Amino acid sequence: MTISAWLIDATKQLKDIGIESNRLDAELILAHTLRKPRTYLHAHLDEEIDERRYDIANARLDLRLERTPLAYITGHKEFYGRSFSVTPSVLVPRPESEALIEWLLELTGDEITPKKLVDVGTGSGILGITAKLERPHLDVLLTDIDAKALTVATRNAEQLGASVHTRRDNLLDTQGYQAEYIVANLPYVDEAWNDVSPELQHEPQHALYASQGGLKLIYQLLPQLERWLTPGGIALLEADPTQHATIQDAAQSYGLNGIGSHDYALGLVRD
Structure with a gap:
């Protein structure tokens, strides 16, 4: 089968089950299988796919048809212009999280004095690692309760050249x-x-769902923020925008005041 024929067939199958990014997903699966950039596919549409790679591409397509996230199939996901390794042990990085990074960069833009940053529940490490790479003056600690997630985060830090610390917590x-x-x-x-x-x-x-309207772990974190943020220190939390007011109200009991919201990011400052 040619590259063109495989892409047409795969795109149709993905479209038929309601995947909106059907053509893009098909191209990314085949490009990953052939170990070529997507532009290679566009320039070699009439090229035959060898039997071994054809079988691999079809197996990966089957995973996507089962709604396995594409990042788990390819093993990586781009976040803030960098490619992060991703496994089923961690959440797939999402564009919504970039709002938190952009806000952090605004807050730290004029700083030169070393300061500490802790990325709590780091997962693949996208927040803390990106913060370190964009703001080298930050002394960054990545924490997670899941040892497998910390392994992924450590690998990403090494691959991207980010000097960070990690701790299971x-x-x-x-x-x-x-x-x-x-x-x-x-x-x-x-x-x-x-x-x-x-x-x-x-x-x-365990990295997605929480009881108490989705806020159980955030409620547990708030009193810890009161203790471990410096006076005037800032916490940036990701949550659904519909939850921000509830979180902000709860935070006031711990000397934490809201400083606004940027999309999914909510800011709190300690008195």
């Missing part, structure tokens, strides 16, 4: 020093929400 239970910045993308999906994507079934459920 349940939120900030063993935190031993105050930090000027704390960022966290904790589980915030309410188990009652029924409009979630089918792809979420393949992602680690």
Whole structure:
């Protein structure tokens, strides 16, 4: 089968089950299988796919038809212009998280004095690693309760050349020093929400869902922020915009005041 014929057939199958990015997904699967850039496909549409790679491409297509996230099939996902390794042990990086990074960069734009940042529940490490690469003056610690997630984060830091520290921790239970910045993308999906994507079934459920309207872990983090943020220190949390007011109200009990929202990012400052 030629590259063109495979792409046409794969695109149709993906479109038939409602995947909007059908052509893009087909191209990314085949390009990954052939170990070529997508532009190669466009220039070699009449080229025959050898039997071994044809079988591999079809097996990967079958995974996507089962709604396995594309990042788990290719093993990587781009975030803020960099390619991060991704496994089923961590959430797939999402564009919504880039709003938190952009806000952090605004807050730290004029700084030259070293400051500490803790990325709580780091997963693949996208927040803390990106922060370190964009703002080298930050002393960054990545924490996660899941050892497998920390392995992925460590690999990403090494591959991207980010000098960060890692520690297995349940939120900030063993935190031993105050930090000027704390960022966290904790589980915030309410188990009652029924409009979630089918792809979420393949992602680690403990990193997605939380009780108490999706806010259980965020509620647990708030008193820790009061203790481990420096006075005037800032926490940037990712949550659904519909949850921001509730989080902000709860935070006030711990001396944390809201400083606004940027899309999915909510900012809190310690008194």
